[in-house]
Amino acid sequence: MAATSFAERFSGLVPIQLKGLLLSILLLIIALNAAAQGVVVQGTVQSGQDSLSLPGASVLLYKVTESGTAPTPTATATDIDGNFRFEQVAAGAYTLKINYIGFKLFSRAVKVAQQPVNLGPLKLLEESTTMREVEVIGRVALGEQMGDTTQFNAAAFKTNPNASAEDLVQKMPGISIEDGKIQAQGEDVMEILVDGKRFFEGDVEAALRNLPAEIIQNIQIFDKKSDQAEFSGFDDGNRAKTINIVTKPDRRKGSFGQASAGIGTDNRHMLGTSVNFFDNDRRITVTGVRNNINMADYSIGETPGGGMRGRSGDANGLITTSRLGVNFSDEWADKVELSGNYTINHREVDQAQLLRQNFMIASDSGRVYTENSNSQNEQLNQRFRMRMKYQMDENNEILFKPRFTLNKGNATSYFLGNTFNNQGPINQTENNVNSESNSLNLESDIHYRHRFKKQGRTFGTSLNNQYNSSRGDNYRIADNIFYAGEQQRTEQLNQFRDNRGTGYSWEASFSFTEPVGDSARMQLEYQVSNRSDDSERLTYNLAEITGDYTLLDTLFSNSFRSDYLTQEVELGYQYNTKKLRFQVETEYQRADLQNDQRFPEPYNMERTFHSVLPSAELDYRFSKTKNIRIDYRTNTSAPALSQLQNVIDQSNPLHLRMGNPNLRQSYQNRISMRYSNFDEQTNKVFYMGVRGSVTNNIITNSTTVAEAPIRLSEDVVLEQGSQLTRPVNLQEANWDLRTYFNYGFPVNIISSKLSFNGAVGHTRRPGMVNENINISNATNFRLGVSVSSNISEEIDFNISTRSNYNLVLNTLLPDRNNNYFNQSTSARLNWIFLKGFVYRTELNHQANAGLAAGYDNNFTLWNMSISKKLFDREQGEISLSVNDALNQNNNIRRNVTELYVEDVQANILQRYFMLTFTYSLRHFAGR
Known part of the structure; x- marks a missing residue:
């Protein structure tokens, strides 16, 4: 089948019926375009001292009548730039009031006629404080x-x-x-x-x-x-x-930060700094760290060497990190906002891992796979992100966001995998791999937006471009043993794999909003995008005569291109009042997926998908502190390039994988509900929510476990006991549902915050095993409680515990149903005593039940340090700390899929002592 050109595909994207629908929509908007009454009143709230914007200020607009000021105002809050905007304001006299914590109440008379009112910058004065004897009654408002x-x-x-x-x-x-x-x-x-x-x-x-x-x-x-x-x-x-x-x-103007240096047992070391330079709108932050104690970054308030805060970086393996980052933001002439960051990060990871998979296979109920592995991985990563906003005037703006990521890595790894059942061993593989990889990702977004003179009428357009390229070289030697069958068979693979890929995508969108009466708006949006991916994977076997990798293995090689072109037209309606906001949208989407395989055999496939994607949102405010939000969305998802490639991946010779060029897009329905309440009088907070999704035509795995040898080609046989996994679309729906709550309140007796939290989640994931559908149902129950101190600056503690109970049910093999339990308890204390002494400790206890035999089920991680403040202003600090004082730290997790239940344990940083010196910088203008 000949591939159609892009122009031919594009010209046929909009059917005649849709063109008629678009014409009807435009006529409807024109018909509903009633002249809006009233004008806009807007302004900017700033600090009178340094002219910085004040976001989140409460702005009230009171109508002045003959009998006085109206008791009920129209209210809004300033946005992140300190701007506020009232629309559809009728002509007349008004009083504008602005409230902001730490500043005096602002009040101004405003007269509204026929023209928009721009009040410009409104300067708030700070509250002055007179030191005198006072009687404190009650608690400070949270x-x-x-x-x-x-x-x-x-x-x-x-x-x-x-x-x-x-x-x-x-x-x-x-x-x-x-x-x-x-x-x-x-x-x-x-x-x-x-x-x-x-x-x-x-x-x-x-x-x-x-x-x-x-x-x-x-x-x-x-x-x-x-x-x-x-x-x-x-x-x-x-x-x-x-x-x-x-x-x-x-x-808002000064320099502040912290630097540390530490040396410890087992050749552990750490150097780190984080310094901020603030000059009102201009902010620069420089961070850097060099360590071999698994710290991913360095920050203010850190206590290096003791693993404090319960976050010493990645938990898996032993990690050496060198990282330097610069973050910046500035504003020029009240028109240009610039922000961004650059980071360069070098990591060396030494990791060992043990895993055990219990399979859900009806014909082989005792099937288990175990794997011991270790690897050394080195990665160099550079990342840059920037955001520039140019406010041409109050009605026009341009936003530009460029980004790039550059990665380079090399790795060596070894693993030994064994499969067995109740009758004995099935197969074994021993692999040694050396690999190198490089990747580049470039992306840019540019947006232009225009606000017309008519209130509520706007136009926006955007263009996104993304380019990525990658290359990887992989050398692998594998020794495989297959015990099943009448005769034991062995094989050796000695291969070189060359992976190359490039991708380019673009997306353009246009949107137009139009007011409908005083409280409603409509939006018409059009979006077109295209994603093109080109991939080449070539596998060569070793030629023993020459000693070079020159024998191309066509079964494990592939040259493939995929194009995914979409067009979307959306019409939306929004109704907004003081208490209620309701919005509904309907989108028509046409998607064209074209797959072209060039090697080893030419193959073309074209498919067109038509989808209607509705969405709705309801936001209702019962009172100032209580509100509920309900949101419903739909979306489609295209298969990834790796899922489409019809080539076998032999990374694990016992568990082969391959793609499926006949995959179709999936369709998802998502709904969420959230209720929140913050009582300002009692300082009690309560919120709860429900989130759920249903995915139809889901892309999931189909696994074939060979009960007898299966010939995949003239040269490759799926041996008895081995497995082949490929993605497929299933009609069985994938369900994901979660509900959660949190209730917190102050406890005056101990001057602390007490909170309770909980959640219930359920996931229903379908899959296929030997052409039989297996439904994996995983249900999770979670309940937790925490206490956080608010006593004084000298004593700071936090105690929390969280319990999880999990049920795993399978339709294909009910006798492999499994329940397991996990509880995590932590306690953290920072205590300043005597004259400049500081004691810090952190205790974490993990309890697990129901995991596979041989995995450590319980452990306690105890970190602590003792420090002494130095110098007149206590800017220096020297500390002696210990990480994992009981030497019990480990790392265990459980993963549940439609095919197996997996327990994984990896090596982790354990006990060491460290002596650290820290210096804090605090210098602010005028102090």
């Missing part, structure tokens, strides 16, 4: 709810003098660290802002660890809309849980 933003008062939470922002936010209700990630209100935090400006460009952990808690005035938590949604006012559903750190006005 914070307040400001529209969709929850704001906490940093002064209400006690931390040690050298604490980081990460230490501070963990004390706040609804914020926790789950599996190494910062979560707020049950969702992963995706962005950190400082005074409304991006900080560390999406690297949440680094952003929080490189800011000292002492410079923070407020912490704000909200769902940040996309740049397009913030500009147009039409929510596109792309939101990111965001923390905005509002700094104290007198801490």
Whole structure:
């Protein structure tokens, strides 16, 4: 079948029926385009001292009548740039009031006529404080709810003098660290802002660890809309849980940071620094670390050498890291915002691992695979990200975001794998591999947005380009033994594999919003994109006569190209009032997938998919502090290039893998609901949520376990007991459902925060084993409790425990159903005593039940240090620390698939002592 040209495919993308639908949509928008009443009132809230913007300020607009000021105002909050905007304001006299913690109440009379009102910068004056004897009654307010933003008062939470922002936010209700990630209100935090400006460009952990808690005035938590949604006012559903750190006005100009050097037993060492240079809008952060104690980065408030904070970096293996990073942000002439970072990272990883897989195969109920492996891996990574926003005027802006990533690596590895059942050994493989790899990824986004004179009418367009290339060389020697059958057989593989790949993709979009009456808007959006991937995988066997790898193995070689072209047309409607926001959208998508195999045999395949993708969102605010949000989305997902390539992967000769060029896209329905309540009077926080997805036509694995030898080609036989896995589409739906809650409140008796959290999750994943469908059902129950101190700066502790109970059920082999239990308990204490002495300790206990025999089920990790502050201002500190004092640390995890239940244990850093010197820098303008 001849491949059609891009122009021919593109011209046929929009059928006649769709063209008629688009014409009808445009006529409908014109018909609904009623003249909106009222005008826009807008302005910018800034600090009167340094003219910095104040995000999250509460802005109230009161109508003035003959009888006085209306009791119920129209309210909004400033965005990350301090801007506020009221639309559809009727003509008349108004009073504008602005509230912001730490500043005096601002009030101004505003007169609205027929023209838009731009109040420009509005300067707020700081509250003056007179030191006098006062009587303290009650507790300092933790914070307040400001529209969709929850704001906490940093002064209400006690931390040690050298604490980081990460230490501070963990004390706040609804914020926790789950599996190494910062979560707020049950969702992963995706962005950190400082005074409304991006900080560390999406690297949440680094952003929080490189800011000292002492410079923070407020912490704000909200769902940040996309740049397009913030500009147009039409929510596109792309939101990111965001923390905005509002700094104290007198801490916005200065230099602050920390540096450490340590030496320990077993040749352990560490050098690290993190320094910030702040000059109002201009912020530069330099970080660097060199260590062999598994620290992935270095940050303010760190206590190196003792593994404190429960996050000493990657848990698997022994890791040596050299890392240097620069983060920057600035603003020029109130028109250009620039931010970005550059990181170069070199890692050496020495890893040993033991795994055991219990298979769900009805014909072989006692089948088990075990593997012992070790590897040495060296990686050099460079990454650059930048974001530049040019505000041409109040109605036009350009956003440009370039990025690149460069990776280079080499590795040597060895593994010994064995398969056996109740009757004895089935097969064995012993592999030695040497490999080198290089990859490059370039990407750029450019957006242009325009706001028309008519309120609510906007236009936006964007173009994304992405290019990637990769190359890898792989040398492998494998000795295989096959015990099954009438006669034992052995084979040796000595191969060289050359992998090369390039990919290019682009996406263009156009959107137009139009007001419909006073409270509604419509949006029409069109998007077209194309992804082209070209891959070549050539495998050569060793020619014994010449000693070179010149014998091309066509079964394990492939040259392949894939093109995925999509077009989408979307119509949306949004209704928005003070309490209710409702939005519904319908998208028509046409996707064309074309696969062209050039080698070893020519093969072409073209498929066209038509999809209707509806979405809806409901946001209702019961009161100032209570709200509920329900969100429904649909999407499609195309198969990856590696899943499409019809070539056998022999990385493990006992477990062969290959692609499937006949794969189709999958279709997913997602729904989420979240309810939250923050009581400002009692400082109680409660939130709960439900998230679920159903994926139809899912791409999953089909595994064939050879009960007798299966000839794959003239040269390759799938021996008895070996397995071949390839991706397929299944009609059986994949289900993923999770519900969670958190309830936190202050405990006055011990001046601490107590919180309870829990979750129930269920995953239903289908797969195929020997042409039989197996449904793996995994259910998880989690319950946890934590206590975080708020006593004083001298005593800081946190105690938490979390229990997980898991049920694993399988339809194909019920007697392999498995239940297992895990409990994680931790306690952390920082205690400043006598004159400048500091004791830090962290205790983590892991209890496991139900794992495979031979795996350590319980262990206790105990880290601690004793330190002494030095110099007049206590800027220096010398400490002696011990990591894993009981020498019990280990690393165990369980993975559940549709084919097997797997237990994995890897080597990990264990006991060592370290002597460390740390110096803290704190210098602010005027202090």
